[in-house]
Amino acid sequence: MRSICTERRLDLKPDWLTADTAYGTGKLLAWLLGQSITPHIPVWERYPSSDGMFSRSEFIYDAERNVYVCPNGKLLRTSGTVHDGRVRNYLSQPQDCRTCTLKQRCTRAPFKKIARDINEDARNHARSLKGTQEFERSSNARKKVEMRFAHLKVQHGFERLRLRGLTGARDEFHLAAIVQNLKTMALRLIGPPTRRPSAAMA
Numbered sequence: 001m002r003s004i005c006t007e008r009r010l011d012l013k014p015d016w017l018t019a020d021t022a023y024g025t026g027k028l029l030a031w032l033l034g035q036s037i038t039p040h041i042p043v044w045e046r047y048p049s050s051d052g053m054f055s056r057s058e059f060i061y062d063a064e065r066n067v068y069v070c071p072n073g074k075l076l077r078t079s080g081t082v083h084d085g086r087v088r089n090y091l092s093q094p095q096d097c098r099t100c101t102l103k104q105r106c107t108r109a110p111f112k113k114i115a116r117d118i119n120e121d122a123r124n125h126a127r128s129l130k131g132t133q134e135f136e137r138s139s140n141a142r143k144k145v146e147m148r149f150a151h152l153k154v155q156h157g158f159e160r161l162r163l164r165g166l167t168g169a170r171d172e173f174h175l176a177a178i179v180q181n182l183k184t185m186a187l188r189l190i191g192p193p194t195r196r197p198s199a200a201m202a
């Protein structure tokens, strides 16, 4: 992982790390917490609620019994098998669902399935950080940096590297950064360019 390289090569280890939702996977969040790095990263929610059906949060996880309790008070259990190296499935009993008055708001299948990330505890921890002052401060700092990259991409057409290899990438990126910094400097020292009247108006 990049953080390990940074630690080994530069003797730098962050106390916290910020990134966008694409990095908010259970695996990465758990790894960061295992390294004692606080993740200021929004959790990647894979199960958005949809069209009036029960949302995921309406199924309560009971850690002691390792079951989910559905809105009708029935239990969803797991065999413990890990699927795709990522989730355990918790299933309701079809006989419970068959006679349930809430079924229309719950599932179109004969039973309900909830997939729980094997790193759900890490995801919950990351969720609990959102909204704290530290989290918001990190997010704002991240957005400032990302804006510079977005600007390079949109305003300067810097969408891909044309030179090959690490040296090529470094040189090309340095040139782009020099252009961006010169532009920022000119804007601050001289101000934005004045608009010339168009030929039609002249």
Ligand code: SF4
Binding pocket: 070, 071, 072, 073, 074, 092, 096, 097, 098, 100, 101, 102, 103, 106, 107, 112
């Ligand atoms: S359909 Fe099944 S899982 Fe859904 S609320 Fe009813 S009993 Fe619970």
